[in-house]
Amino acid sequence: MSFNKAIQSGKEHRKPYCGAKAIARGCRNHGSCEWCEGNRTHKNDKRELAAEQELIDFEKM
Structure with a gap:
């Protein structure tokens, strides 16, 4: 069943993009x-910054 037919017959339950x-x-x-990519990769960016900061602190000691 194609997407348009599914919508017409009421068998489609996906929400349309908004x-x-x-x-x-x-x-x-x-x-x-x-x-969107920045929102998705925010956690990884924070981890990279923390790792860089640890290296800088280690080199100072």
């Missing part, structure tokens, strides 16, 4: 726009 996701494909999950 906001920026409806307009730009890059803003969807795992998207490539800078804003």
